[in-house]
Amino acid sequence: METIFIEKFKEILEISDRNLELTDKFREYDEWNSLVFLSLIAMIDEEFDVIIEGKEFKKLETVGEIIEAIKVAQN
Amino acid sequence: MSNQPFSLSGKTILVTGASSGIGRAIAIACAQMGARLIITGRNEEQLNVTLSQMNGEDHQIIVADLTIGNDIDRLVSSLPLLDGFVSNAGINKLMLCQYIKETDMSNILETNLVSPIKLTKKLLKDKKINAGASLIFMSSIAAIHSSLGNGVYCSSKAGLISYSKVLALELASRQIRVNNILPGMVYTGITAKASLTQDDYEKDEKKYPLGRYGTTEEIAYAAVYLLSDQARWITGTDLVIDGGRTLN
Numbered sequence: 001m002e003t004i005f006i007e008k009f010k011e012i013l014e015i016s017d018r019n020l021e022l023t024d025k026f027r028e029y030d031e032w033n034s035l036v037f038l039s040l041i042a043m044i045d046e047e048f049d050v051i052i053e054g055k056e057f058k059k060l061e062t063v064g065e066i067i068e069a070i071k072v073a074q075n
Numbered sequence: 076m077s078n079q080p081f082s083l084s085g086k087t088i089l090v091t092g093a094s095s096g097i098g099r100a101i102a103i104a105c106a107q108m109g110a111r112l113i114i115t116g117r118n119e120e121q122l123n124v125t126l127s128q129m130n131g132e133d134h135q136i137i138v139a140d141l142t143i144g145n146d147i148d149r150l151v152s153s154l155p156l157l158d159g160f161v162s163n164a165g166i167n168k169l170m171l172c173q174y175i176k177e178t179d180m181s182n183i184l185e186t187n188l189v190s191p192i193k194l195t196k197k198l199l200k201d202k203k204i205n206a207g208a209s210l211i212f213m214s215s216i217a218a219i220h221s222s223l224g225n226g227v228y229c230s231s232k233a234g235l236i237s238y239s240k241v242l243a244l245e246l247a248s249r250q251i252r253v254n255n256i257l258p259g260m261v262y263t264g265i266t267a268k269a270s271l272t273q274d275d276y277e278k279d280e281k282k283y284p285l286g287r288y289g290t291t292e293e294i295a296y297a298a299v300y301l302l303s304d305q306a307r308w309i310t311g312t313d314l315v316i317d318g319g320r321t322l323n
Binding site for chain 2: 034035038039042043045046054
């Protein structure tokens with residue numbers, strides 16, 4: 001699931017030349033913007049059947065924390 | 076009353092979506108100006124809150140979900156003759172075009188565009204609209220100003236504008252006027268529940284040349300003007316009320 005998420009997230013960010021680390025603070029990526037935000041929320045809904053509200057998402061800081069939030073919501 | 080140019084005294088006005096936000100403010104403002112109101116929405120409790128803030132005694136609540144055909148029929152059959160109609164019910168959800176879900180799309184288009192068209196049709200067919208009446212459709216600057224994730228909502232609000240201009244043309248011979256109001260962002264229940272956070276709103280608010288989002292009252296008094304006899308030569312127009320947002 002982690003691998004799928006990271007692949008999909010990379011697609012949204014249009015990153016192909018490097019890997020994402022779980023400890024990355026995703027808001028610090030140069031590619032991060034509101035379009036990426038809306039795409040990410042929609043991708044999580046579509047791929048993992050999890051809806052993360054804007055308010056909840058605000059609390060997440062790293063790539064790993066997004067993955068954790070998806071796992072928690074799935075169980 | 077004759078020295079009050081924007082008096083609505085003696086007028087009967089239907090407001091949809093009156094259980095919150097702009098619709099509620101319009102009902103309250105119209106009552107303040109002397110109109111008799113019929114207010115409708117899905118939430119009876121919230122309609123009662125609106126009613127409790129309205130001047131005058133003669134108002135009526137009709138609970139109805141306008142996306143249900145039977146509810147439109149029931150609503151219209153219990154209405155008196157109308158001098159004004161404010162179509163205000165609306166919903167939104169941010170979705171990028173690539174991820175639009177069929178059910179969300181249907182819900183938004185049905186509530187924002189299809190239901191107002193159906194309700195108007197029924198009002199006209201059952202001859203509930205007086206000659207000289209004023210009709211208002213609550214569009215949005217979204218119809219003319221694009222923003223991320225708003226594809227379906229923008230389409231619905233642009234659709235309302237196109238529809239109402241045809242309606243304006245068809246009803247002009249009876250001196251019935253049809254106009255649109257296009258508000259910018261206004262603090263309402265809808266915005267509070269949308270997917271953005273408070274921070275996002277504060278950033279967005281800075282894009283408004285007049286420095287802030289609007290209030291529901293600022294939209295309601297424009298509706299009062301368009302409903303009043305002083306607007307009797309105005310039809311088919313789009314009144315933008317947006318603190319200057321569409322200037323940049």
